[in-house]
Amino acid sequence: MLNIADTLHRWCREARPFALATVVDVTGSAPLPAGTSVAVDEDGTAVGSVSGGCVEGAVHELSRQVLRDGGAPQRTRFGYSDDDAFAVGLTCGGELDVLVQRIDSAAQPHLATALSEITQGRPAAVAQVVDGPEHLLGSTLSVLGGDRATHGRVDDGPADRVIADRARALLRTGRTARVDIGGEGDGCPDRLSVLVHVQADPPRLLVFGAVDFAAALSRAGRFLGYHVTVCDARPVFATPTRFPHAHEVVVDWPHRYLENTGVDERTAVCVLTHDAKFDIPLLRLALDLPVAYVGAMGSRRTHDKRLRLLREAGVGEDRLARLRSPIGLDLGARTPEETAVSITAEIIAQANQGTGRPLTRITGPIHQPSRGHR
Template sequence: MLELAGAVLPLLDAGHTLAVATVTRINGSAPRTLGTAMALADTGAVIGSISGGCVEGAVYEACREVLQTGEAALHEFGYSDDDAFAVGLACGGRIEVVVQRIEPGAGWSGSALRAEFVAAASRQPAGLALVVGGSAFGSILVAGYVEQPRPSSPLGARDERRLQAELATRISAGRGGLAVVDCETGFVEALFVVAASAPRMIIFGAVDFSAALADASVLLGYRVTICDARPVFATADRFPSADEVVVEWPSAYLARTEVDARTVVCVLTHDDKFDIPLLEVALGLPIAYVGAMGSRRTHERRLEALREAVDAGVLERLHSPIGLDLGASTPEETAVSILAEVLAVRNAASGGLLRHTSGPIHRAAAVHADEGI
């Protein structure tokens, strides 16, 4: 639901009612992940996608019904071998979808739920809990707010606080998921939908390849920083898609800036006076990916210089020459090559052709795990 925040906020702020369908359970192969959402506005506008096309028509009809009734509904979709033309997932998996209505009231502008949408749209940490099982099915909770579509079987105040406390913990950890929470009135099954702050892509070198990589990285949800020690090249006008352009000695900037386990560092300068001290710093940080551009000869020269300061095991973390072998040559093609490797590393994937692999195509993410709390 929060993935749609930027698109649905203007509709909600204008007073429109939405029906939102959220994937709350996945069994087998499915094209999207847990928490993926699709919304239908009372204007007829459709935002987002549940499955990439194969069950959208049925989800649309389910949303239309919830828009009319206001009653939350649970639907399951899967592929039927007996009737291949039935509504279902051609990939063979099964998904469970909960559809809920969001109707902004008089206090919407100052509501806690709106604040979570605003935070998610701004790529800041946000979260909400959707009750998907039990007597309070269909309830939506955020910190300091609960919407319960069935007043006859509401959550108790202590249960609300229990779920909100669990949500706060998950927002802080950036970890969503489906969980069964032990509450005062019994076990409550809830999907915790969490939007973490955007991961960082730090690109060193104010060159054409950096501009293309910045453009592509934004599409993948990264917060992009361009850093170069040369002020004549490192300008905001040359990198309009970057969130920030920093003029500073690369190794000094990386040593002082904030990074985490999701941060990606791409060194595109291929200039030893910048690269060697920068890579020494980068390889000593607990970040997701360190890559450096350059020829094989440049790579060997780098390795020789780095061996004097960096342990051999640590050097294994360096992706150089950067990117996957796609035959890329232009800046735009090279950006695809680099990001393809970043995704493969992030997902512990081979980066090979899918037709040469076996097993599920869609890998389970951490958010898929069912948990008991």
């Protein structure tokens, strides 16, 4: 849904009915993740993609049928067929479930509000029932980042409260994910599967050390969608002119800045100074924070000395195990730009629990079971 938020917002403002086809489950290697959507209006105009081309024609026809008939939402599974070369399926060998439903913005005005927040870059979550009783299928509610109030409803009962709580939790972590509710534990009589589409504030990349490698890393981090901060205690080096791709450049002692800034479980901390007077107090603090990644630049010799100093500073082995040092994956990187790719590749691999190994050297599905995405 969020991949076409701009168009959906415009169509809702225009009160234009449309069919929304959303990937609600993915098995094996599929081109696009759960939450990706195609929308088709009454003229047959389509925006978005659910498969990168493999099944778009079939989804388009099903969307037009649902829009024309005005009936109940429909779920369809697409997969690979060895038996019929002309069957509609995914040539990549995976399977995906697609939910197609008619959207009338007048009946769900909260969607326009949520989409407006999303198109303006503000955090919001839209929860969509993708499995459960037929009368609830396709129902939506939304949670906005600012007020955290619930807008819209699913069943006007206990399910709304539980879904809203799950949506708020995913909004905090910045993940789009599918959640199951219902049963004795949460007071919901119906078992429901809900896909929560999340747009959160961008994750933070904190780069400490105003060096050439930091300039390249800030550019790569911004490209990947991070909010990038470069921090250094030396004002002559820490200037916006030297780091045009950083969202902010801060002159402060690194550990003092980290102590007073907001971080969360999506934050990546990259220490590029390899100077003990900056690194040790900074890493001592960073390794004790609930951040996603802590990496430090330096040679093997620098790394060994750094570990010794951190141990002397009272950092335990469990915390030291979190430290990625020397920073980055083994790509043979030499230039600042190559090193930035090496570092961001390691950040991506850790976030997605990837191995960092060449795909030619591993077996099994290319895309692992979804753990949600930003």
